[in-house]
Amino acid sequence: MTMPSYRTLPPIGVASCCNRWSLWRTISWLLCCLLLALLSRTTCIAEEAEGVSTSSLSTSSLPVERGDASVSFTREIAPVLFHRCRACHNDRLAEGGFRVTSYRAVLSKGESGVAIVPGDSGDSLLCQLLRDGSMPKDADPLTEQELELIEKWVDLGARLDDGVDGDAPLIRVMPRQTQPKPPECYPVPVPVIALAAHPNGKWLASGGYHEILLWSLDDGMLVHRFTDVAERVNALAFDPTGKQLAACSGTPGQIGELQIFAVESGQMLHSLAVTEDELLTVAYSPDGKKLAAGGATAELYLLDVDGESYTLNRQWKDHADWINDVRWSQNGQYVVTASRDKTAKVYDVEKRQGIVTFRGHGKNVIRALFVDGAQQVVSAGDDLQLRKWNIEDGKEVGKVSGFATSFTGLLCGNDSELVTSTLGGCVRVHEHLEGKMRRELLKDAVPIVSLIGLNDNRFCYGDFEGTIHIIDGGTGEVAAKWLAIPRKDQ
Numbered sequence: 329m330t331m332p333s334y335r336t337l338p339p340i341g342v343a344s345c346c347n348r349w350s351l352w353r354t355i356s357w358l359l360c361c362l363l364l365a366l367l368s369r370t371t372c373i374a375e376e377a378e379g380v381s382t383s384s385l386s387t388s389s390l391p392v393e394r395g396d397a398s399v400s401f402t403r404e405i406a407p408v409l410f411h412r413c414r415a416c417h418n419d420r421l422a423e424g425g426f427r428v429t430s431y432r433a434v435l436s437k438g439e440s441g442v443a444i445v446p447g448d449s450g451d452s453l454l455c456q457l458l459r460d461g462s463m464p465k466d467a468d469p470l471t472e473q474e475l476e477l478i479e480k481w482v483d484l485g486a487r488l489d490d491g492v493d494g495d496a497p498l499i500r501v502m503p504r505q506t507q508p509k510p511p512e513c514y515p516v517p518v519p520v521i522a523l524a525a526h527p528n529g530k531w532l533a534s535g536g537y538h539e540i541l542l543w544s545l546d547d548g549m550l551v552h553r554f555t556d557v558a559e560r561v562n563a564l565a566f567d568p569t570g571k572q573l574a575a576c577s578g579t580p581g582q583i584g585e586l587q588i589f590a591v592e593s594g595q596m597l598h599s600l601a602v603t604e605d606e607l608l609t610v611a612y613s614p615d616g617k618k619l620a621a622g623g624a625t626a627e628l629y630l631l632d633v634d635g636e637s638y639t640l641n642r643q644w645k646d647h648a649d650w651i652n653d654v655r656w657s658q659n660g661q662y663v664v665t666a667s668r669d670k671t672a673k674v675y676d677v678e679k680r681q682g683i684v685t686f687r688g689h690g691k692n693v694i695r696a697l698f699v700d701g702a703q704q705v706v707s708a709g710d711d712l713q714l715r716k717w718n719i720e721d722g723k724e725v726g727k728v729s730g731f732a733t734s735f736t737g738l739l740c741g742n743d744s745e746l747v748t749s750t751l752g753g754c755v756r757v758h759e760h761l762e763g764k765m766r767r768e769l770l771k772d773a774v775p776i777v778s779l780i781g782l783n784d785n786r787f788c789y790g791d792f793e794g795t796i797h798i799i800d801g802g803t804g805e806v807a808a809k810w811l812a813i814p815r816k817d818q
Contacts, residue, residue, distance in 0.1 A: 517794020578606025737779025
């Protein structure tokens with residue numbers, strides 16, 4: 329059945345193509361989110377005027393009511409420090425040599441000495457700078473309530489809650505923050521950077537603004553909206569049963585989250601991981617018994633799955649920079665990662681160890697996947713080449729050139745085919761053994777930012793202008809397309 333083709337809005341300031349997918353993603357989201365944030369703020373003001381409570385990422389922390397005089401660092405102090413101080417005092421930018429990345433860091437020395445003197449807020453430099461408005465720099469001062477809370481915590485000894493790791497990042501010990509509601513309707517579309525096909529072949533999930541959108545593949549109509557998600561959804565994956573949806577999302581430089589949703593109800597079942605920066609990729613093992621995820625913190629998470637129960641199996645930090653992609657081998661024994669540290673790595677899940685690193689790209693590695701069972705890996709990098717590697721000896725055994733812009737998609741098609749998408753709007757099909765191009769399905773289209781496979785030799789891609797396209801894998805003919813935004817008539 330052919331779906332209706334909804335009119336797309338004009339592109340939002342699309343400049344000439346560049347070779348950095350991360351730059352495109354940042355530019356596009358900055359433009360779109362400015363407009364969407366303004367709309368969301370207008371909605372919040374209207375709701376507040378009517379006495380309706382709105383939820384957002386709070387920049388203040390209200391004291392927890394209790395009978396004793398204690399103050400909880402994790403529940404009350406950490407959220408204030410994270411939202412108001414971390415921008416200037418993090419691992420990458422530590423003004424005055426002071427960091428608020430963890431409890432231990434807050435109590436450590438900066439260039440001016442110790443910032444906190446437990447038991448004496450009057451002699452604590454942090455309290456002094458917060459009280460006189462010197463901090464936060466170039467931002468609104470803390471509220472009187474926040475100031476009194478921090479001073480009270482210091483006067484009571486600046487203690488850490490029992491059983492909490494003092495070296496753990498603040499975001500990982502704080503209570504989970506409810507995310508802002510998405511606007512009812514979008515004033516502009518957002519780039520479709522995350523797609524996932526439901527196992528039943530009838531539904532398609534895409535990333536929206538602070539939400540996940542579930543679409544009917546029969547008619548392109550919106551089926552459900554999954555909310556309480558960070559600003560942009562970077563990756564989606566259905567489990568093999570189709571009952572659960574895994575989502576990696578984030579707000580750049582602030583938060584990343586791995587969530588599990590019940591597909592039928594839309595309820596969030598789990599927040600499995602919260603990180604200091606975006607989570608970018610997620611994948612279930614073929615049997616659905618494991619889940620792998622990674623992102624901008626360079627950590628690879630491996631979780632065991634038993635129905636709706638998820639347990640952390642292993643957490644690796646072998647990469648030095650973002651993990652852009654993670655894929656499973658068909659037998660579920662291995663995972664491969666692609667990273668901004670210019671490498672791809674293969675891990676043996678059963679042995680819980682890394683087994684080989686591929687370094688040949690010399691630039692950001694965008695995508696990677698297994699071919700020939702689990703014998704070889706194909707990776708795609710910002711050197712604009714596909715490279716094939718032997719897992720056993722780590723040697724490069726093939727290379728495909730001729731790409732003009734950065735990769736945004738890599739998948740296996742029918743008959744030993746490799747399918748690629750690029751930021752320049754091209755979709756190509758290659759024979760993976762020899763690397764020869766069999767056909768070019770699209771050329772010089774609107775910048776493509778995501779690509780997945782569907783049933784019946786079809787592919788689905790999302791573009792920079794917010795449109796979802798379904799194309800025939802043999803001819804490239806567009807079978808259907810629609811603008812991936814909630815509309816008033818849905």
